[in-house]
Amino acid sequence: xxxxxxxxxxxxxxxxxxxxxxxxxxxxxxxxxxxxxxxxxxxxxxxxxxxxxxxxxxxxxxxxxxxxxxxxxxxxxxxxxxxxxxxxxxxxxxxxxxxxxxxxxxxxxxxxxxxxxxxxxxxxxxxxxxxxxxxxxxxxxxxxxxxxxxxxxxxxxxxxxxxxxxxxxxxxxxxxxxxxxxxxxxxxxxxxxxxxxxxxxxxxxxxxxxxxxxxxxxxxxxxxxx
Numbered sequence: 001x002x003x004x005x006x007x008x009x010x011x012x013x014x015x016x017x018x019x020x021x022x023x024x025x026x027x028x029x030x031x032x033x034x035x036x037x038x039x040x041x042x043x044x045x046x047x048x049x050x051x052x053x054x055x056x057x058x059x060x061x062x063x064x065x066x067x068x069x070x071x072x073x074x075x076x077x078x079x080x081x082x083x084x085x086x087x088x089x090x091x092x093x094x095x096x097x098x099x100x101x102x103x104x105x106x107x108x109x110x111x112x113x114x115x116x117x118x119x120x121x122x123x124x125x126x127x128x129x130x131x132x133x134x135x136x137x138x139x140x141x142x143x144x145x146x147x148x149x150x151x152x153x154x155x156x157x158x159x160x161x162x163x164x165x166x167x168x169x170x171x172x173x174x175x176x177x178x179x180x181x182x183x184x185x186x187x188x189x190x191x192x193x194x195x196x197x198x199x200x201x202x203x204x205x206x207x208x209x210x211x212x213x214x215x216x217x218x219x220x221x222x223x224x225x226x
Contacts, residue, residue, distance in 0.1 A: 096183070109133065140183075145181070146176045146193065156180060160194065171197050175193060176191060177192045
């Protein structure tokens with residue numbers, strides 16, 4: 001039997017021509033390295049992408065809701081502005097109707113004042129009161145209209161008398177029997193007038209037809225006989 005020298009270990013057989021590194025035992029490769037194919041993305045990146053997608057979707061929902069609420073607010077504001085304008089217009093209309101009604105009741109008094117002035121009866125304290133009343137009515141917006149010689153307008157004139165005149169070219173107010181009154185654009189009472197129309201067959205400035213003139217021979221009794 002062969003005796004083994006204590007303290008020495010047997011070295012593995014090394015082929016001839018091999019380096020010492022070849023004789024060193026190789027470390028076992030991990031099992032993951034033995035798997036074929038490229039490595040996938042880390043799990044943390046996948047979770048982060050999913051979170052970002054969820055946040056983007058939630059942001060889109062918030063933007064949509066904000067747009068809807070903004071549209072509702074704008075529509076509500078427009079309706080409120082229309083309501084304010086309508087209320088203001090109705091308020092002005094009601095005020096105009098009330099003032100026009102009051103002024104209409106004062107017209108007979110103003111007519112009496114006008115007739116008294118024409119007959120030179122507006123004197124003393126009655127004159128002062130009458131002028132104050134006319135001033136107040138004017139401040140409230142009452143306007144008198146109707147003048148002789150102006151063209152006849154059926155929308156603001158009321159014809160009480162009718163005649164023909166050779167010196168007019170259109171229907172003309174030749175006399176104001178009662179003045180008209182208006183409040184703003186509202187006619188409270190039309191002017192009552194006498195109207196003259198152009199005389200048929202006669203041009204303005206033209207003398208009466210010779211047929212209407214008496215025959216001079218007839219006036220003189222005809223030509224003298226023998």
